[in-house]
Amino acid sequence: MNDQDISDRIAAYALNTLSAEERAEVEALLARSTEAQALLRSYEAMFGGLGTLTPQRSAPQGAAERFRARLAAEAAPLPRPKRAQPFPVWIALAAALLIIAVGLMVLLSPQTDDIVVILGDPNAVRVELMPQGAATGTIRFVALPNTNQGVLLADLPTPAADQQYQLWFITAEGIRSGGVLEGDQPLRVSVPDPSMSYTLGITLEPRGGSQQPTSTPIFIGTLPRLQG
Protein backbone atom coordinates (compact mmCIF):
# COMPACT_ATOMS: atom_id res chain seq x y z
CA MET A 1 0.00 0.00 0.00
CA ASN A 2 1.25 3.49 -0.80
CA ASP A 3 0.69 6.49 1.49
CA GLN A 4 -2.51 7.45 -0.28
CA ASP A 5 -3.94 3.94 0.12
CA ILE A 6 -3.02 4.00 3.80
CA SER A 7 -4.71 7.35 4.25
CA ASP A 8 -7.84 6.05 2.44
CA ARG A 9 -7.93 2.98 4.66
CA ILE A 10 -7.53 4.97 7.84
CA ALA A 11 -10.28 7.38 6.79
CA ALA A 12 -12.56 4.42 6.07
CA TYR A 13 -11.57 2.93 9.43
CA ALA A 14 -12.55 6.17 11.18
CA LEU A 15 -15.83 6.11 9.25
CA ASN A 16 -16.44 2.50 10.32
CA THR A 17 -16.94 1.39 6.72
CA LEU A 18 -14.37 -1.43 6.52
CA SER A 19 -14.90 -5.17 6.57
CA ALA A 20 -13.67 -7.11 9.62
CA GLU A 21 -10.63 -8.27 7.65
CA GLU A 22 -9.76 -4.75 6.50
CA ARG A 23 -10.23 -3.45 10.05
CA ALA A 24 -7.78 -6.03 11.34
CA GLU A 25 -5.20 -4.91 8.75
CA VAL A 26 -5.59 -1.27 9.78
CA GLU A 27 -5.39 -2.16 13.46
CA ALA A 28 -2.13 -4.03 12.82
CA LEU A 29 -0.80 -0.94 11.08
CA LEU A 30 -1.97 1.32 13.92
CA ALA A 31 -0.25 -0.91 16.44
CA ARG A 32 3.15 -0.32 14.86
CA SER A 33 2.92 3.18 13.39
CA THR A 34 2.66 6.40 15.37
CA GLU A 35 2.12 8.26 12.09
CA ALA A 36 -0.89 6.11 11.36
CA GLN A 37 -2.19 6.76 14.87
CA ALA A 38 -1.81 10.52 14.37
CA LEU A 39 -3.59 10.30 11.02
CA LEU A 40 -6.46 8.37 12.61
CA ARG A 41 -6.78 10.97 15.38
CA SER A 42 -6.94 13.77 12.84
CA TYR A 43 -9.68 11.99 10.86
CA GLU A 44 -11.64 11.19 14.01
CA ALA A 45 -11.45 14.81 15.16
CA MET A 46 -12.54 16.11 11.75
CA PHE A 47 -15.45 13.64 11.53
CA GLY A 48 -16.47 14.62 15.05
CA GLY A 49 -16.42 18.24 13.90
CA LEU A 50 -18.58 17.28 10.93
CA GLY A 51 -21.12 15.94 13.42
CA THR A 52 -21.40 19.33 15.10
CA LEU A 53 -22.45 20.80 11.74
CA THR A 54 -25.45 18.50 11.50
CA PRO A 55 -28.58 20.61 11.07
CA GLN A 56 -30.29 20.66 14.43
CA ARG A 57 -33.50 18.99 15.45
CA SER A 58 -35.03 19.11 18.91
CA ALA A 59 -35.01 15.93 20.94
CA PRO A 60 -38.58 14.64 21.53
CA GLN A 61 -40.55 15.96 24.50
CA GLY A 62 -39.96 13.98 27.67
CA ALA A 63 -36.70 12.53 26.36
CA ALA A 64 -34.71 13.87 29.32
CA GLU A 65 -37.09 12.24 31.79
CA ARG A 66 -36.87 8.94 29.95
CA PHE A 67 -33.10 9.19 29.94
CA ARG A 68 -33.11 9.91 33.68
CA ALA A 69 -35.08 6.69 34.24
CA ARG A 70 -32.75 4.65 32.05
CA LEU A 71 -29.72 6.09 33.77
CA ALA A 72 -31.18 5.26 37.19
CA ALA A 73 -31.81 1.71 35.99
CA GLU A 74 -28.29 1.49 34.59
CA ALA A 75 -26.62 2.95 37.66
CA ALA A 76 -28.62 1.05 40.29
CA PRO A 77 -26.45 -1.24 42.38
CA LEU A 78 -27.04 -4.91 41.63
CA PRO A 79 -28.37 -6.93 44.57
CA ARG A 80 -25.64 -8.80 46.38
CA PRO A 81 -25.96 -12.57 46.16
CA LYS A 82 -26.95 -13.96 49.54
CA ARG A 83 -24.73 -16.54 51.10
CA ALA A 84 -26.40 -19.87 51.73
CA GLN A 85 -26.84 -20.48 55.43
CA PRO A 86 -27.49 -23.74 57.28
CA PHE A 87 -31.26 -24.01 57.71
CA PRO A 88 -32.29 -25.47 61.08
CA VAL A 89 -35.39 -27.69 61.08
CA TRP A 90 -37.24 -25.55 63.63
CA ILE A 91 -36.95 -22.49 61.36
CA ALA A 92 -38.36 -24.49 58.46
CA LEU A 93 -41.31 -25.60 60.60
CA ALA A 94 -41.94 -22.06 61.82
CA ALA A 95 -41.74 -20.76 58.25
CA ALA A 96 -44.23 -23.40 57.08
CA LEU A 97 -46.68 -22.40 59.82
CA LEU A 98 -46.24 -18.74 58.94
CA ILE A 99 -46.90 -19.43 55.26
CA ILE A 100 -50.10 -21.29 56.15
CA ALA A 101 -51.21 -18.45 58.44
CA VAL A 102 -50.46 -15.77 55.83
CA GLY A 103 -52.19 -17.86 53.17
CA LEU A 104 -55.33 -18.05 55.31
CA MET A 105 -55.21 -14.32 55.95
CA VAL A 106 -54.89 -13.60 52.23
CA LEU A 107 -57.77 -15.94 51.45
CA LEU A 108 -59.93 -14.27 54.04
CA SER A 109 -58.92 -10.68 53.31
CA PRO A 110 -61.16 -8.68 50.98
CA GLN A 111 -58.32 -7.51 48.74
CA THR A 112 -60.66 -6.68 45.92
CA ASP A 113 -62.50 -4.40 48.34
CA ASP A 114 -59.21 -2.60 48.98
CA ILE A 115 -58.77 -2.08 45.27
CA VAL A 116 -62.28 -0.67 44.94
CA VAL A 117 -61.62 1.70 47.86
CA ILE A 118 -58.36 2.94 46.35
CA LEU A 119 -59.80 3.40 42.88
CA GLY A 120 -62.90 5.10 44.25
CA ASP A 121 -61.07 7.60 46.47
CA PRO A 122 -61.59 11.10 45.04
CA ASN A 123 -58.25 12.22 46.51
CA ALA A 124 -56.27 9.34 45.01
CA VAL A 125 -53.09 10.22 43.08
CA ARG A 126 -53.40 9.02 39.49
CA VAL A 127 -50.36 8.61 37.23
CA GLU A 128 -50.55 7.70 33.55
CA LEU A 129 -47.44 5.82 32.42
CA MET A 130 -46.27 6.85 28.97
CA PRO A 131 -45.44 4.24 26.30
CA GLN A 132 -41.85 4.23 25.06
CA GLY A 133 -40.80 3.56 21.50
CA ALA A 134 -43.25 1.24 19.78
CA ALA A 135 -45.04 0.11 22.99
CA THR A 136 -48.84 0.06 22.86
CA GLY A 137 -51.52 -0.09 25.53
CA THR A 138 -52.35 1.96 28.59
CA ILE A 139 -51.18 1.79 32.19
CA ARG A 140 -52.34 3.82 35.17
CA PHE A 141 -51.06 3.79 38.73
CA VAL A 142 -53.51 4.93 41.42
CA ALA A 143 -52.35 5.50 45.01
CA LEU A 144 -53.89 6.81 48.22
CA PRO A 145 -52.21 9.94 49.60
CA ASN A 146 -50.53 9.63 53.02
CA THR A 147 -50.34 5.83 52.67
CA ASN A 148 -48.25 3.32 50.76
CA GLN A 149 -51.35 1.76 49.13
CA GLY A 150 -51.57 1.64 45.35
CA VAL A 151 -53.09 -0.23 42.42
CA LEU A 152 -51.70 -0.71 38.94
CA LEU A 153 -54.27 -0.95 36.15
CA ALA A 154 -53.06 -2.14 32.78
CA ASP A 155 -54.50 -2.74 29.36
CA LEU A 156 -51.56 -4.23 27.49
CA PRO A 157 -50.97 -6.68 24.65
CA THR A 158 -50.78 -10.25 25.92
CA PRO A 159 -47.10 -11.09 26.48
CA ALA A 160 -45.47 -14.34 25.30
CA ALA A 161 -46.31 -17.35 27.50
CA ASP A 162 -42.92 -17.22 29.21
CA GLN A 163 -43.06 -13.49 29.96
CA GLN A 164 -44.83 -11.13 32.35
CA TYR A 165 -45.01 -7.38 32.74
CA GLN A 166 -43.24 -6.17 35.88
CA LEU A 167 -43.54 -2.85 37.72
CA TRP A 168 -40.45 -1.10 39.07
CA PHE A 169 -39.94 1.76 41.53
CA ILE A 170 -36.85 3.60 40.33
CA THR A 171 -34.77 6.20 42.19
CA ALA A 172 -31.17 7.32 42.01
CA GLU A 173 -30.48 5.00 44.95
CA GLY A 174 -31.77 1.87 43.31
CA ILE A 175 -34.62 -0.10 41.79
CA ARG A 176 -37.27 -2.13 43.58
CA SER A 177 -39.84 -4.42 42.10
CA GLY A 178 -43.49 -3.48 42.55
CA GLY A 179 -44.74 -6.89 41.43
CA VAL A 180 -45.71 -8.69 38.25
CA LEU A 181 -48.98 -8.37 36.36
CA GLU A 182 -51.20 -11.44 36.00
CA GLY A 183 -53.12 -11.00 32.77
CA ASP A 184 -55.37 -7.96 32.96
CA GLN A 185 -55.96 -8.24 36.72
CA PRO A 186 -55.32 -5.07 38.75
CA LEU A 187 -52.09 -5.35 40.71
CA ARG A 188 -52.24 -4.35 44.38
CA VAL A 189 -48.99 -2.53 45.13
CA SER A 190 -47.19 -1.28 48.24
CA VAL A 191 -45.17 1.85 47.54
CA PRO A 192 -41.71 1.27 49.13
CA ASP A 193 -41.50 4.68 50.82
CA PRO A 194 -44.46 7.06 50.45
CA SER A 195 -42.28 10.03 51.42
CA MET A 196 -40.25 9.58 48.22
CA SER A 197 -40.97 10.37 44.59
CA TYR A 198 -40.36 7.51 42.16
CA THR A 199 -39.99 6.93 38.48
CA LEU A 200 -42.33 4.07 37.67
CA GLY A 201 -41.19 1.71 34.92
CA ILE A 202 -42.75 -1.32 33.29
CA THR A 203 -40.57 -3.96 31.67
CA LEU A 204 -41.20 -7.34 30.10
CA GLU A 205 -39.52 -9.98 32.21
CA PRO A 206 -39.29 -13.76 32.29
CA ARG A 207 -42.42 -15.30 33.90
CA GLY A 208 -42.25 -14.94 37.67
CA GLY A 209 -40.40 -11.63 37.44
CA SER A 210 -36.78 -10.62 37.86
CA GLN A 211 -34.76 -9.22 40.76
CA GLN A 212 -33.63 -6.32 38.58
CA PRO A 213 -34.95 -5.23 35.17
CA THR A 214 -33.40 -7.17 32.31
CA SER A 215 -34.76 -4.90 29.58
CA THR A 216 -35.50 -1.25 28.87
CA PRO A 217 -38.75 0.12 30.35
CA ILE A 218 -41.59 0.16 27.82
CA PHE A 219 -43.75 2.44 29.98
CA ILE A 220 -42.53 5.22 32.27
CA GLY A 221 -44.23 7.64 34.65
CA THR A 222 -43.44 9.75 37.69
CA LEU A 223 -45.10 9.05 41.03
CA PRO A 224 -44.97 12.12 43.29
CA ARG A 225 -44.51 11.82 47.05
CA LEU A 226 -47.60 10.44 48.72
CA GLN A 227 -46.79 12.02 52.07
CA GLY A 228 -44.48 14.56 53.67
Added chain:
Amino acid sequence: MDDRQLIAEIKRRNQEAMVQLYQRYANLIYSITYRVLNDEGGAEECSQDVFLRVWQRIDQYDAARGAFATWLSGIARNMAIDRLRQTARQATAPYDLLSDDGRPAFEFLQDWADRDRAQSLRAMIEKLPADQVQVIALSYYGGMTQSEIAAHLGIPLGTVKTRMRSALQKLRDAWGQE
Protein backbone atom coordinates in the same frame (compact mmCIF):
# COMPACT_ATOMS: atom_id res chain seq x y z
CA MET B 1 -20.93 23.92 35.32
CA ASP B 2 -18.86 23.72 32.15
CA ASP B 3 -18.14 20.42 30.37
CA ARG B 4 -14.90 19.86 32.28
CA GLN B 5 -16.66 20.18 35.64
CA LEU B 6 -19.55 17.99 34.54
CA ILE B 7 -17.16 15.31 33.32
CA ALA B 8 -15.31 15.38 36.65
CA GLU B 9 -18.63 14.91 38.44
CA ILE B 10 -19.65 12.07 36.13
CA LYS B 11 -16.38 10.33 36.92
CA ARG B 12 -17.53 10.50 40.57
CA ARG B 13 -20.75 8.74 39.39
CA ASN B 14 -22.94 11.81 39.90
CA GLN B 15 -26.15 10.99 38.00
CA GLU B 16 -27.45 14.58 38.15
CA ALA B 17 -24.31 15.73 36.35
CA MET B 18 -24.95 13.09 33.69
CA VAL B 19 -28.52 14.31 33.25
CA GLN B 20 -27.23 17.88 32.91
CA LEU B 21 -24.78 16.74 30.26
CA TYR B 22 -27.63 14.94 28.50
CA GLN B 23 -29.76 18.09 28.55
CA ARG B 24 -26.88 20.14 27.16
CA TYR B 25 -26.19 17.82 24.22
CA ALA B 26 -29.50 16.01 23.67
CA ASN B 27 -30.44 18.07 20.60
CA LEU B 28 -27.01 17.69 19.00
CA ILE B 29 -26.92 13.94 19.46
CA TYR B 30 -30.54 13.47 18.46
CA SER B 31 -29.85 15.52 15.31
CA ILE B 32 -27.03 13.18 14.33
CA THR B 33 -28.84 9.93 15.11
CA TYR B 34 -31.98 11.16 13.36
CA ARG B 35 -29.97 12.21 10.30
CA VAL B 36 -28.57 8.67 10.07
CA LEU B 37 -31.65 6.67 11.03
CA ASN B 38 -34.43 8.90 9.72
CA ASP B 39 -36.71 7.47 12.42
CA GLU B 40 -37.76 9.39 15.55
CA GLY B 41 -38.16 6.43 17.90
CA GLY B 42 -34.93 4.78 16.80
CA ALA B 43 -33.06 8.08 16.99
CA GLU B 44 -34.20 8.72 20.57
CA GLU B 45 -33.31 5.22 21.69
CA CYS B 46 -29.95 5.43 19.97
CA SER B 47 -29.29 8.84 21.56
CA GLN B 48 -29.96 7.38 24.99
CA ASP B 49 -27.59 4.52 24.18
CA VAL B 50 -24.93 7.09 23.28
CA PHE B 51 -25.26 8.86 26.63
CA LEU B 52 -25.27 5.58 28.54
CA ARG B 53 -22.07 4.66 26.70
CA VAL B 54 -20.61 7.98 27.89
CA TRP B 55 -21.72 7.18 31.46
CA GLN B 56 -20.01 3.79 31.24
CA ARG B 57 -16.85 4.95 29.47
CA ILE B 58 -16.29 8.54 30.52
CA ASP B 59 -12.69 7.67 31.40
CA GLN B 60 -11.98 7.17 27.69
CA TYR B 61 -12.49 10.85 26.94
CA ASP B 62 -9.16 12.62 26.65
CA ALA B 63 -9.56 16.41 26.70
CA ALA B 64 -6.09 16.80 25.17
CA ARG B 65 -7.41 15.24 21.95
CA GLY B 66 -10.21 17.69 21.37
CA ALA B 67 -13.53 19.11 22.41
CA PHE B 68 -16.03 16.94 24.24
CA ALA B 69 -18.72 17.78 21.67
CA THR B 70 -16.66 16.38 18.80
CA TRP B 71 -15.84 13.21 20.78
CA LEU B 72 -19.51 12.76 21.61
CA SER B 73 -20.56 13.44 18.01
CA GLY B 74 -18.17 10.76 16.79
CA ILE B 75 -19.65 8.20 19.18
CA ALA B 76 -23.18 9.17 18.15
CA ARG B 77 -22.46 8.87 14.46
CA ASN B 78 -20.80 5.45 14.84
CA MET B 79 -23.49 4.05 17.11
CA ALA B 80 -26.22 5.26 14.77
CA ILE B 81 -24.47 3.61 11.81
CA ASP B 82 -24.19 0.35 13.79
CA ARG B 83 -27.89 0.53 14.55
CA LEU B 84 -28.73 1.28 10.92
CA ARG B 85 -26.87 -1.89 9.92
CA GLN B 86 -28.60 -3.98 12.60
CA THR B 87 -32.00 -2.93 11.34
CA ALA B 88 -30.91 -3.96 7.84
CA ARG B 89 -32.73 -0.92 6.53
CA GLN B 90 -31.72 0.72 3.31
CA ALA B 91 -29.82 3.85 4.19
CA THR B 92 -31.80 6.95 3.42
CA ALA B 93 -28.81 9.19 3.85
CA PRO B 94 -29.19 12.69 2.56
CA TYR B 95 -26.96 13.65 -0.32
CA ASP B 96 -25.66 16.70 1.48
CA LEU B 97 -23.83 17.52 4.69
CA LEU B 98 -25.45 20.88 5.38
CA SER B 99 -28.98 21.94 4.77
CA ASP B 100 -31.27 24.86 5.38
CA ASP B 101 -33.73 22.95 7.54
CA GLY B 102 -31.92 23.59 10.80
CA ARG B 103 -29.08 25.53 12.40
CA PRO B 104 -25.67 23.88 12.69
CA ALA B 105 -24.89 22.87 16.24
CA PHE B 106 -21.41 24.21 16.67
CA GLU B 107 -22.50 26.64 19.37
CA PHE B 108 -22.10 23.56 21.56
CA LEU B 109 -18.37 23.93 21.15
CA GLN B 110 -17.34 25.84 24.25
CA ASP B 111 -13.84 26.70 23.07
CA TRP B 112 -13.57 29.48 20.48
CA ALA B 113 -10.75 27.66 18.70
CA ASP B 114 -13.05 24.68 18.20
CA ARG B 115 -15.77 26.97 16.91
CA ASP B 116 -13.31 28.49 14.46
CA ARG B 117 -12.43 25.02 13.23
CA ALA B 118 -16.09 24.14 12.79
CA GLN B 119 -16.78 27.42 10.96
CA SER B 120 -13.82 26.75 8.72
CA LEU B 121 -15.06 23.20 8.06
CA ARG B 122 -18.49 24.52 7.20
CA ALA B 123 -17.04 27.11 4.83
CA MET B 124 -15.02 24.38 3.11
CA ILE B 125 -18.08 22.15 2.70
CA GLU B 126 -19.89 25.04 1.07
CA LYS B 127 -17.01 25.35 -1.41
CA LEU B 128 -16.79 21.64 -2.25
CA PRO B 129 -18.26 20.41 -5.55
CA ALA B 130 -21.66 18.77 -5.01
CA ASP B 131 -20.43 15.39 -6.22
CA GLN B 132 -17.70 15.37 -3.55
CA VAL B 133 -20.15 16.38 -0.82
CA GLN B 134 -22.43 13.60 -2.00
CA VAL B 135 -19.89 10.80 -1.50
CA ILE B 136 -18.91 12.11 1.94
CA ALA B 137 -22.57 12.39 3.00
CA LEU B 138 -23.35 8.85 1.84
CA SER B 139 -20.38 7.55 3.76
CA TYR B 140 -20.83 9.72 6.87
CA TYR B 141 -24.60 9.56 7.31
CA GLY B 142 -25.29 6.41 5.31
CA GLY B 143 -22.35 4.30 6.51
CA MET B 144 -21.74 3.18 2.93
CA THR B 145 -18.44 1.73 1.77
CA GLN B 146 -16.87 3.15 -1.36
CA SER B 147 -18.08 0.12 -3.34
CA GLU B 148 -21.61 0.61 -2.05
CA ILE B 149 -21.51 4.28 -2.97
CA ALA B 150 -20.32 3.38 -6.48
CA ALA B 151 -23.20 0.91 -6.86
CA HIS B 152 -25.70 3.34 -5.31
CA LEU B 153 -24.74 6.18 -7.64
CA GLY B 154 -23.98 3.98 -10.65
CA ILE B 155 -20.47 5.37 -11.09
CA PRO B 156 -17.06 3.63 -11.22
CA LEU B 157 -15.35 2.81 -7.91
CA GLY B 158 -12.29 4.75 -9.03
CA THR B 159 -14.40 7.89 -9.41
CA VAL B 160 -15.75 7.48 -5.87
CA LYS B 161 -12.21 7.06 -4.54
CA THR B 162 -10.97 10.16 -6.33
CA ARG B 163 -13.87 12.30 -5.14
CA MET B 164 -13.52 11.04 -1.60
CA ARG B 165 -9.77 11.56 -1.40
CA SER B 166 -10.03 15.07 -2.71
CA ALA B 167 -12.87 15.99 -0.36
CA LEU B 168 -11.30 14.42 2.72
CA GLN B 169 -8.00 16.16 2.12
CA LYS B 170 -9.68 19.55 1.93
CA LEU B 171 -11.87 18.89 4.95
CA ARG B 172 -8.96 17.72 7.03
CA ASP B 173 -6.98 20.80 6.07
CA ALA B 174 -9.94 23.00 6.94
CA TRP B 175 -10.33 21.39 10.34
CA GLY B 176 -6.61 21.81 11.00
CA GLN B 177 -4.55 20.37 13.77
CA GLU B 178 -5.77 19.83 17.32
